[in-house]
Amino acid sequence: MTGATIWLTGLPSAGKTTLAHELAGRLRGEGHRVEVLDGDEIREFLSAGLGFSREDRHTNVQRIGFVAELLASNGVKALVPVIAPYADSREAVRKRHQSEGTAYLEVHVATPVEVCSERDVKGLYAKQAAGEISGLTGVDDPYEAPESPDLRIESHTQTVQESAAALHTLLTERGLA
Ligand SMILES: Nc1ncnc2c1ncn2[C@@H]1O[C@H](COP(=O)(O)OS(=O)(=O)O)[C@@H](OP(=O)(O)O)[C@H]1O
Ligand SMILES: Nc1ncnc2c1ncn2[C@@H]1O[C@H](COP(=O)(O)OP(=O)(O)O)[C@@H](O)[C@H]1O
Known part of the structure; x- marks a missing residue:
């Protein structure tokens, strides 16, 4: 079976994790091998010790991209x-897949920050507003939205x-599901 990396980029509470698990369930039901490389889990193990500076986020994304490519090149659908x-971090991951001949799809979960901050699944927006944390992506830290993603999802x-x-339709169109 053809592997692929499907990277879901977007703000905190945009819906990345929810969508990854929903798609994973569908794909598994169809007999695909699937792994979800969840950011929080990766930060506990593979990226333990990294913070949220530009440099650390870049390192985190490159590590995850490396593992995703390994999985994808071995027939797994790696959902990220x-x-x-x-x-530039996302571009480096895309290039790595290209040079290995491994399928790579970028999906922008394009939920507006106003909606994300209302959802506030982990309470981060409230903490930022209360001055308890800073450097929150999309609020007081940069988010460079993809200019030409393979798919843009308006989750709101x-x-x-x-x-x-x-998402599933995109995979079918690309011959991956
Ligand atoms: N300052 C700040 N900015 C953004 N996110 C923060 C921050 N502090 C903690 N968190 C939580 O960490 C999750 C983001 O980790 P990622 O590995 O996905 O981020 S990154 O790509 O390295 O930027 C992210 O998970 P999601 O909400 O699922 O996106 C947050 O819960
Ligand atoms: N179309 C949608 N796609 C994904 N999530 C959605 C959608 N509509 C509403 N939601 C809700 O938005 C929240 C997104 O949270 P989560 O998936 O943890 O975001 P993220 O991983 O981007 O931080 C969930 O409570 C989910 O039920």
Whole structure:
């Protein structure tokens, strides 16, 4: 089976993790091998000790990109719900896949910051507003939105199932599902 990396980039609470798991369930049901490389989990192990400076985020994204490519080149659908705020970090991951001949799709979960901060799944927006944390992506830290992603998902106008279906359609169109 053809592997691929599907990178879901977007702000905190945009819907990256939810969509990755929804798509993973669908793909597994169809017999695909799937791994979800969740940002929080990776930061506990593979990227333990890294913070949220530009340099650390870049290192984090390159590590995840490396592992995703290894999985994808061995027939796994590697779903990556990770913010990856900098365009050059994402470009380096795309190039690595290109040079290895491994399929790579970039999906922008393009939920507006106003909606994300209302969802505030982990309470980070509230903490930032209260002055308890700083450097929150999309608020007081940069997020460089992809200019030409393979797919842009407007999660604020769709149900989770509709967004996952759009993702699945993309994979089908590219011969990956
Ligand atoms: N300052 C700041 N900015 C952004 N995010 C923060 C921050 N502090 C902690 N968190 C939590 O860490 C998760 C982001 O980790 P990632 O590895 O996806 O980010 S990055 O690509 O390295 O920028 C992210 O997870 P998601 O909410 O699932 O996106 C946050 O819960
Ligand atoms: N179309 C959609 N796609 C993804 N999530 C959605 C959608 N509509 C509403 N949500 C909700 O938005 C929240 C997104 O949280 P989460 O997936 O943890 O975001 P992230 O991983 O980007 O930080 C969840 O509570 C989810 O149920």
